[in-house]
Amino acid sequence: MMREIEFTILENKPITDDICKMVLECSAGEHGITAPGQFINIKIDGLFLRRPISICDWTETTVTVIYKVVGKGTELLKTYEPGRQLNALSALGNGFAPARAGKRPLLIGGGVGVPPLYGLCRNLIEAGARPTVILGFNTEREVFYKEEFEKLGAEVLVATADGSMGQKGFVTDALRNIKEPATFFYTCGPEPMLKALDKALAEGLEGEMSFEERMGCGFGACMGCSCETRYGAKRICKDGPVLERSEILW
Known part of the structure; x- marks a missing residue:
């Protein structure tokens, strides 16, 4: 509320x-x-x-x-x-649903999409899950919160576009380094990243995506951040920013 x-x-x-x-x-x-x-x-x-x-x-x-x-x-x-x-x-906003995670959730953040995954990761570990976290940045100079996720006890993989730290390329390239199949995924980042992940992740894997969007009011009154889903129009600020993978229209 x-x-x-x-x-x-x-x-x-x-x-x-x-x-x-x-x-x-x-x-x-x-x-x-x-x-x-x-x-x-x-x-x-x-x-x-x-x-x-x-x-x-x-x-x-x-x-x-x-x-x-x-x-x-x-x-x-x-x-x-x-x-x-x-x-x-x-x-x-409507946040993530930690109860859906299963034992081996996958968390994927790109740039300023990383921060909301930290509180989620803490919540999941406290509940007994063993998350893998993929963090994506352009260069090593932009990397932040890697150590903080590791201190929580998560397995952390980093991808940088220029290869200056971790996997060279994007978060989709780092998916090949995951040791165990994910039971559920959570992600936040720019829309092109989310779209690429939807194509790269296993078709049957359920998950939640948090969208970055320009907002006017922030609580659903102005309708300025509306988007179409399989279930009709939704407001990113109020019905999101977290949406289910299955409802997103690319």
């Missing part, structure tokens, strides 16, 4: 050249987050539209987000210092 919250910034720092990590604090349970894959919609001073940012992880009193500095809004967000108040709509 959507909630408007005044968070306090505990941390806001770069972790690569253009990727930043922000930790926000609120009262216990106030953020309302119930599933990995949900997002918050941040109000930035002087800008009309909020900025939707995927939730990387959370505790009872904190929310961690990781964002890429790509425009005016995130350039401003990068300047916000710890101790500052930050208004955001929290617990937005």
